[in-house]
Amino acid sequence: MIVAVSTVKDTAANVERFVARNLGHGVDHLVVFTEQTGADAEAVLDAHPAVTHVPTGRGWWGADRSDDLNVRQRQAANLARVALAPFGWAEWLVHVDGDEVALLDRDVVAGLPDDVRTFKLEPLEAVSRATWPGEVTHYKRLLDDGELNLLTVLGLIGEPSNKAYFHGHVRGKRGVRLRTDVRIGLHTVKAGNGRFLKGHTDPGLRMLHLDAATVEEFIRKWSTLAGSGSRAVYRKTWIPVVRALRTLSTMDLPDETRERYLRRLYDLTTAEDLETLDDLGLLEHVDPDAGTHRPETPPSDDLGALAALLDAAAGCDHESLTLDHPAGGYDVLQTLLERTGVPAGPAERVMRTVARTAGTDGSAPRRAAGRRLGARRQQAP
Known part of the structure; x- marks a missing residue:
């Protein structure tokens, strides 16, 4: 199954659309962290059977709460990554924001080789106009150099770059295979050895970004x-x-x-010239509400155990829930398992592997030891 993780602060109506659209386009379950979202929006999440809701605030994060939203988003995504590891039905985790929809061709994902640990969702950004007669249906794709040059000469963008053309990010979002030593960021993925991983790409793996689509x-x-x-x-x-x-x-x-x-x-x-962009054939027409995926349902006992793990994370040390920490967040998982009594299950193997590499099992970290040995060799006369 494919799980999505998000940190959301929005209206109840927008949250309801966000959940329905992602489920309709290929996601089976969502883990949604909220920050002072409001009672109505939180009630929508609490009532939905395909959502695990984690309400957070300054007290939930504890003393190490970052004031940077991006840092909290990464920590939440990596907490979900390790908390899902004990459950064999959870195969992939994708990170999306509250104004995004993952467009997942399930056959493409199912056909990925076992050695593929991450895939990339190419962005499609909503064309922004003062009002839409209904839902947004026209989206900008990333353009090539010739197309960007044309729009620059026409005066629609200030310079021939996709960063000038898009209002939001151009790097897309990522999915990661669970129970592997990879860490997920906002737009990037790193392996446990600190190297960035290039995501598998496919026309069937994209995402919608409704970034300020109306005034x-x-x-x-x-x-x-x-x-x-x-x-x-x-x-x-x-x-x-x-x-x-x-x-x-x-x-x-x-x-x-x-x-x-x-x-x-x-x-x-921000306002854009939809008619010109459409005339030039530069837009994709996508109905975000036309998804036909029927989500699979995880075992109810497992969903209860997942919720217990995430509840137990309140106030815990979040230091390793980053892209670069050698423990990769699995030390946090170990703490959560001890607090809740949830069994490690299929997560046990990756936890042992990462613990040996990071040196958290009592052994010296192999990478650090190797670096120290190399330094001594360089200093030898």
Whole structure:
């Protein structure tokens, strides 16, 4: 089965669409971490049989809570990765945001060779317009150099690059095979030896990104980010926009005046020429609500055990839930298993392997020992 993990803060309606769309396009179960999302949105997650909901806050993360949302997202994704390891039905984990939909051709995933540990979901970004007559159905794909040059000359983008063309990320998202020594980031994957892994690509593995697809979503998204005080969750090129939004939010202005200038900022920075892009054949037409996948259902006892493991993670040490820590988060899993009594099951083998490599089983870490030996040889006369 394929599991998705996300950290979400959104309205109940958007959360409900997010869950339904990902399940319809190939995901079997979702692990959703929420941060002060609101009672209505959390109720949607709590009531859904295909969702394991993990409500978090400053108390849940404990003393080592990072103020950086990106760090918390990576920690949550890697916590889900190790917490799922004891359950044999969980084969793959994909990391998506609350405004994203994983488009998974299940036959492609099922046919991946055993030595493939990660795949890449190429991004399709929603065309942004003030309003849509219904749901968003037109998406931008990554363009080649000739297409980017054409749009630059036409004045639709400032420079011939996909980073100028897309408002959000261009690196896509990743899926990882569970019970392997890999760590998942926002857009990258690393092996236990510290090397980045290139993801398997296929036309049947893509993702939708509904990044500020309307003026209302633009205002909601960027006003939230402006109020957060964080500078780690958007590109440097967007810093002037966030500063302008922050200034507008603190100025003593009538609501209608503030709304007018927020919309003007949208027109200047985000609104797109759908008709021209479609005329040039540069858009993909995708109905996010047309997914036909019927999710498989994990055993109910296992879902209870998974929830217990994640509940037990409140306040635990999250240091190894990163891309680079040698323990790869499996030391956290060991702690959770001891706290809950859940058996390691099929996770036991990878836990032993990683423990030996990291030196957490009482042996010296092999990699560190090798580096020290090499250094001594270089210093020898």
